[in-house]
Amino acid sequence: MKFINYLESIVGIEIYPLISLSIFFIFFSLLIVFAVKANKTYISEMENIPLDKNQ
Numbered sequence: 001m002k003f004i005n006y007l008e009s010i011v012g013i014e015i016y017p018l019i020s021l022s023i024f025f026i027f028f029s030l031l032i033v034f035a036v037k038a039n040k041t042y043i044s045e046m047e048n049i050p051l052d053k054n055q
Helices: 003-009 015-037 040-047
Strands: none
Touching: none
8 A cells, every 4th residue: 555545544634734834934934024124233243143252
């Protein structure tokens, strides 16, 4: 018996790919919104943390 036959026998299995796609799309959409709207000084501080020798 092939793997696809196991998936076809599960009731309601078709919702899981839609849920995972929705989570993926929402997460990266929020990430893009944060990157665009973030304060530029905050971003420059965060990118200089590894190079800062004061810590």
